[in-house]
């Protein structure tokens with residue numbers, strides 16, 4: 001038995017895949033999200049396939065004030081310690097800042113940063129006390145540069161990256177390990193929710209699968225890697241970006257993001 005993992009954003013995409021993989025590896029899992037119908041289906045499926053794992057479902061809207069505390073209280077009520085915390089829930093929004101919906105901008109900051117911070121703050125002291133534990137925060141390669149046309153999303157992910165790296169230093173010698181996962185475009189509902197499917201960078205062929213990201217992320221986190229960038233392309237991007245002036249970098253990101261996806265060629269009869 002590996003212990004108990006709590007996964008936010010377990011109902012879809014990367015979090016969904018990580019939840020299945022952890023259960024397969026013998027972890028007990030606490031599945032967190034708003035879509036409890038999907039989470040309950042997961043509980044049944046995992047129960048059928050891996051009956052050694054206990055599966056708990058917690059309904060949580062992480063955009064709400066006090067959501068982190070409520071989640072923490074719900075876990076206490078179940079009566080288990082969280083050994084592996086995965087903050088995966090997140091969302092984005094595409095468009096010029098001045099035109100995007102304010103509510104959606106605030107929701108991104110709530111879910112991507114505030115909830116992640118609160119949840120980490122509440123579960124971390126227990127891990128330190130027990131002298132062991134693991135936290136995996138999901139950011140993005142968006143964390144490494146400003147993102148015109150997705151300014152709020154990129155900024156929220158820069159926060160996650162900076163926050164996690166700082167924690168990694170503070171936690172040295174405590175037995176608690178923290179990692180930040182930085183994938184490039186991944187083929188999940190995220191892109192549709194963010195209104196990003198029209199961009200070249202996010203066309204299906206440019207995306208990796210959620211399964212690949214989840215497997216790679218878990219593997220590297222288990223090896224105590226602090227910053228986990230997924231894929232050769234994103235690694236190269238981050239490397240070359242460091243060599244360029246920031247003014248060029250933000251201009252390039254803007255050009256890439258606004259470029260519409262080419263329509264697939266129609267076949268001649």
Ligand SMILES: NC(=O)c1ccc[n+]([C@@H]2O[C@H](COP(=O)([O-])OP(=O)(O)OC[C@H]3O[C@@H](n4cnc5c(N)ncnc54)[C@H](OP(=O)(O)O)[C@@H]3O)[C@@H](O)[C@H]2O)c1
Pocket residue numbers: 008009010011012013014015032033034035036060061062063088089090091092111138139140141182183184185186187188189190191193210
């Ligand atoms: N897809 C990409 O291209 C990409 C690239 C880099 C990083 N990421 C990051 O990867 C993480 C997972 O994204 P994904 O691609 O797997 O997207 P996804 O399939 O859309 O999953 C997003 C998850 O976040 C949860 N969530 C969203 N709003 C929530 C709220 N208010 N309260 C609680 N949970 C909420 C959703 O659960 P419910 O709907 O059940 O609440 C869902 O499980 C995100 O942090 C995202 O920023 C994604």
